[in-house]
Amino acid sequence: MSKHDLLIIGAGLAGLRAAVEGVRQGLNVAVITKVHPVRSHSNAAQGGINAALTDRGDDWEDHALATIKGSDYLADQDAVEVMCREAGEAIIELENMGVIFSRDEEGKLGTRAFGGQKKARTYFVGAITGSALLHVLYEQSVKYNLHIYEEWFVTKLIKQDGKIAGAIAFDIKTGQMELITAKAVVLATGGAGRVFEPSTNALICTGDGLSLAMQVGAPLMDTEMIQYHPTTLAGNGILLSEAARGDGAYLINSEGDRFMEKYAPDYMELASRDVVSRAEQTEIDEGRGVDGCVYLDLRHLGKKFIEERLGYLQEVALEFRGIDLSESPIPIKPGMHYIMGGIKTDLNGATNIPGLYAAGECANVSVHGANRLGANSLLDTIVFGRRAAVDSVEYIKSAGSLNVDERELSKEKSRIQNILDRPKGMRSAELRNKMGTAMTKGIGVWRDKDSITEAITKMKNLRGQLPNVFIENKGKVFNTDLVSYLELEFMVDVAESICHGADKRLESRGAHFRTDMKSRNDSDWLKHTLVQFAGEELNTTTSDVTITDWQPTERVY
Amino acid sequence: MEAQIKVKRFNPENGAKPFFQDYSIDVSEDSTILDGLIKIREEQDGTLALRCSCRASICGSCSMKVNGSAKLVCKTRIKEVSPQGETVTVEPMSNFPVIKDLVTEMDSFWSKVKSIDPYVKTNFEPEAEHIASNESMTHLLGVMNCIMCGACVSECTALEVDSTFTGPAALAKAYRFVADPRDEDKKERLGKLNESSGVWDCSRCLACVEVCPKDVAPMERIVKMRDLAIEEGYTNTSGFRHTESFSDSIKKHGRLDETRLALESTGLLNISGLIDLAVIGIKSLFKGKIPPPLPHKPKEADKVTNIAKRLDSEESEE
Amino acid sequence: MKFAFYPGCVARGAAPELYKSTMLVVDKLGIELEEIEKAACTGAGVLQEKNQKLGDVLNIRTLALAEQMGLSIMTICSTCQGVISQANHRVVKDPEYLAEINKELEKEGLHYSGKTEVKHLLWILLEDIGIKSLQDMFNIDLSSFNFAPFYGCYLIRPSDALGITENPKRKHSLDIVIESTGASATDYAGKTRCCGFPILLINQKNSLKMVAKHTGDAKDEGADAMVTPCPLCHLNLDGYQAKARRQNNRGKADLPILHLPQLIGMAMGLDAKELGINKHLVSTANFIKSIKTKVS
Ligand SMILES: Cc1cc2nc3c(=O)[nH]c(=O)nc-3n(C[C@H](O)[C@H](O)[C@H](O)COP(=O)(O)OP(=O)(O)OC[C@H]3O[C@@H](n4cnc5c(N)ncnc54)[C@H](O)[C@@H]3O)c2cc1C
Ligand code: SF4
Ligand code: SF4
Ligand code: SF4
């Protein structure tokens, strides 16, 4: 049994930022991650990270307003304020750590434009911003000699007397299972994209943290808010960053028209993602697409510009489609990308379970509300990752000593063994694919009562079939067959929660667009949805949205 | 289309030796090798172990040997390596111990990365950001593109014979700091890199440049650091003497003077090294193949010498 | 068929037998050569470490000299081939850079347009002579022999500079040529690796480990001799084989190392002594004997 003050589950940007802060605060910190830190999905972020730097005439309030408008007024405004106020400091700190941000002529940090905002306030590193940030935070983890459980898989959180007390995990390389106790735990497990098929997300984005939190009694908030990104490749769902449009790319339909003129005459291609995705889907549905896609056109930007600022996009286009972006437009379509919803936390990342925190994509503070602005997610991870660690310091001091019952470990060991011992049955991938397609169909860019109800029924069914899944690989060493199954169990919890959130919200707002209730309804639905386990069943309730200075108005781009 | 994939299998738990297993799968025209392997794992054989995550050549998980050389399998289409439906052979990377099937133990890789002090060192905390030119940052982007996939290490010919060699990935990472205008530890870094297992042990075989999926060109960074180390005054290495005397010889004579090169590289005080060369020398003499005592000059060698002089002064002006 | 000839200094210095055997063989092949007498050394990548531009100017100068002669270049050294190809690739990719270099060359009245082809003898056999016609010139059946190909780094990497994408056969060119003589090409891990020559004078221990590994492995796989298109590889694989094998417990130096034209010459029925096969440091006596007995 290993003991720590603070255990951070996840080594993406949120997790590593929290860990660095924990070490700086003098805590005994450990990070646990199912992949090597630099393999975490934060590396996929391409476009950049937002901040309003006051020394160059920008204003955090302007950033906040854009974020709130982008969220379709569902974000908690006190949380948005915290994020936008702290953004400047966060960026400077990242630069000081060594991030090689792009510069302007004076050698200061340079920006590019991003969606949903008039002001260019997105700081970036070519088209590999997430990777550049993640590698630098990993560098910091080396500098601080951080204790990292690399390639360990968390299966369960442990509570003692109603408070969090640690986690159970196994070393993927050896199969060795351990109880790791900690006075406080930060969940930083990232997104849940694989619940859908296809998705821009990596194969490891299976919503583990959301399910782990639910199982110890924490609620998920606004799970119905699923972001469909406007520019993804058909088939495998790989993303082409919004940076393309931020840097001037056009969207055109089969007739060659820049159709955003009709939908967002002011912001054009840089309207909020939900708006652009719906516009594209309308064009496609009305027959102005090609094979279910419209086009992203970068030709006018020129080869040199593309290669220097959007190099990774060019690489993806060439590798996966054989298209040179400087020569031809590339077919794209809306694709599942991000989950705005997540584990409900306060401004410091604390959940309703004492000692349990959440930060990053798995959490919902909520700063993204019904639609996240591009480049606000990286910011979210950095700001709230840090805050969670800071807040845990006091909590850890006050928390008494831990005395976890060792039987928790043997119980979990035998649960896993029982799974391994199941007789031959169906493979987990079969169920996962069924889940993914059903979710994309039911909780898509458009949805309605029927599609949601159908998805709920299917998820119930899927849950019923879980015990029929068998694990072909019985070994202990690198048993990815077992890991995939355990991830599927987590995903089913998340999928069902998403359906219930969608079912509950009787209006259209941001990414949640119901064709049977097309308008926003502020009088009844300026509310968060909350999904929580009540015994075996999921229970859905609501809570109020925090409005401070910005009164909801109609949202036009 | 039907694809034939031959996978090198190894399971440490059953005591059996590594062996090849053939799979046949139905894939689409634009499927990657990773798509194929995942399909095998999900539909035919749940015991197959491999690492993968992003499917988009950014996480660095999926380096494996494909038909003998290291590649990111998510970035390699089956059609590309098997245009006629030939069998594709997939093996774990070389120069790493195998954990299971296609999964390798990368501990040594990470400890080498850690050994170069992989973080920017500055002596002060600026009020705001450091001022740096966009050019210098764009230049670093070339190395920052490294996703730590290990493909270069798998192919490195120097590592193959000497596991202590720091290796292409960690050295490319070192360059990221040496060339970072914000880092204030450049001289110390170069000093350390100049020691054995550092920049001079690279055999300049280009294998890392060839396989890197991100165009990081580790060898070019290594070579650049040799030059920077010399500039910083680290000249007491046979590597330095080798380069110096080679360049001198070309500048003076247009062509190479092998005898002088050998003597100067070994260092005039390295007696055993000299004796060693002498042995080969005598043998060669006996076989009628000793290099002639005078360097061979091309016709109009002065032209070469002139160019060399001009460009040399140009360089020192920079 | 006529080429501008770039022998490289090793063929003229430490490996005169390469020069001589090349001359014998091209004569039979009907290739006419005109040496680029004013050409400087390529810099072998070492000069480039110190001053890349100087290296590029010298190599582009060689290409310009050939252009003046109106001929493509033939090389007989993997290193020369690779280094010239890399310089060529750099300027062809970047017209601005080419203009900058041409400015240097103007002082000597030279100009390079970017069009000179540079080919190693090995590729000429494959692409200009053709395997079929080559085989027509062979008189000796070597089918009972096993030859281990050793390419030399710079003849296969970096593939974009060497035109391997456009001419994929170049990747296996040495195997193909060996097999065209009727012999088998030994399959062993080392054939595309490094011989260790560039670090011979820097880190001899590692350099010799490479030599021991490749020659030892090839021998274990049944090779009768090793064939290389690179005289620098030859220097290391031959000159240091005895010491390398001894230091690394890989037995005695028992693998003769042949230059590519020596193999071709042998297959054509030329005399082993004429070809200089007896000039190598690893004894070739048994090998020469076995050729004589097996083929007659
Ligand atoms: C293609 C793409 C492009 C994007 N571009 C941008 C952009 O330009 N700007 C922007 O702001 N946002 C962008 N985003 C969103 C942003 O990248 C993510 O939301 C953010 O990086 C999430 O970071 P995280 O730290 O929360 O989680 P992650 O980086 O996903 O890390 C999750 C961590 O949790 C660990 N983990 C999970 N489950 C377990 C378990 N059971 N046991 C142990 N460890 C576990 C994983 O190993 C991993 O280390 C993009 C997203 C995608 C998919
Ligand atoms: S060039 Fe150097 S670092 Fe690169 S693979 Fe060869 S020996 Fe290794
Ligand atoms: S240098 Fe290239 S090959 Fe090596 S680890 Fe980095 S990305 Fe991979
Ligand atoms: S590259 Fe080598 S062989 Fe070729 S000329 Fe220069 S030193 Fe001589």
Ligand code: SF4
């Ligand atoms: S094999 Fe040896 S001599 Fe030949 S090119 Fe490579 S390092 Fe050079």
Ligand code: FES
């Ligand atoms: S799966 Fe991420 S690099 Fe291949």
